[in-house]
Amino acid sequence: MELLPTIEWNDRPTSLEYAINPRSHVEDSHIERLADSIRAHGLVHNLAGLREAGGRVGIVSGGCRFRAIRKLAAEGLFATVPVKITEDPEEAAIWAASANHLIEPVPAADEIVEYRAMQGRGASLAEIALAFGQSEAHIRRRLALAGLPDDVIAALRAGEITLEHAKILTLAQDASRIAEALDGLRAGRLSEYSLRRFVVPEAVGETDRRARFVGLDAYAAAGGRIAHDLFEDRRH
Incomplete structure (x- = not known):
């Protein structure tokens, strides 16, 4: 040296x-x-x-x-x-x-855990991006998955589900729905399309004519639940 x-x-x-x-x-x-x-x-x-x-x-x-x-x-x-x-x-x-x-890409599951831990120690989005040499947009996308249950992260690490599956699971409104969906994915009963329908069964896109007629704000004011898709910049 x-x-x-x-x-x-x-x-x-x-x-x-x-x-x-x-x-x-x-x-x-x-x-x-x-x-x-x-x-x-x-x-x-x-x-x-x-x-x-x-x-x-x-x-x-x-x-x-x-x-x-x-x-x-x-x-x-x-x-x-x-x-x-x-x-x-x-x-x-x-x-x-x-x-x-x-030089191989860091697995997404490991990124999620590492970024979540650093955020838990009080690091900002910019500080995490700086520490790992990534863009803030990339860090934000991974942290959007950080709220998923640990067994979902473990399934992602093990290759039992894909990153796209994990993204869709962030739309679920409760832990029990996520657990059922994870079982369905592991059993091979759910595709990406059917997973989305299972997670948000009554969902319509914000551009759907029914959503446009009622209005998302009015729907929410009436007690309706809105799922925010953090990866496609749309709401259901």
Whole structure:
């Protein structure tokens, strides 16, 4: 491991990096979020690089972190950063391949639990987004599922239900309806369509002519229940 000066690195990928690192295009917004996270929490995972002819280092693992750090270096942060170095191109290729295969999306169930726990400790939506390098919209969608019973989250983690099933279950008005629906999903009796009809049996969309005739506000004022679909921006 070596401490390298950030501003002296060559930020143009070498031909080797192009060959072994498929993540050559990354949205600027992702780099911005990553820079925010590193600024707030430091560099959790070190970079790895290949020492090239002339002594310069080409990053082969951690390219997004590298780009984020370069942005922070312009702010006067991270004048140096630790990098694991090799001079063997084959070893560098193995590092890059290993890193790319290990980078997998975090399962939705784990995100829900982690975000819920952080929110329970008093963190704001913006703070959670910053900590995990995600957009606030993504955090909001996952937290919309955080109120589901633990057995639903467990079923999602185990692959017994899908993320779409979990989203539909947020429309349920009571825990008993959710429990019945979960049993039906596990038994294979409910599709996505039939699940929605089971969870909100008498529902009509807010654009339905009957809903438009009565009016949602008047319906609610008369004691009617309205289910808010947090994922499709509509009410039932």
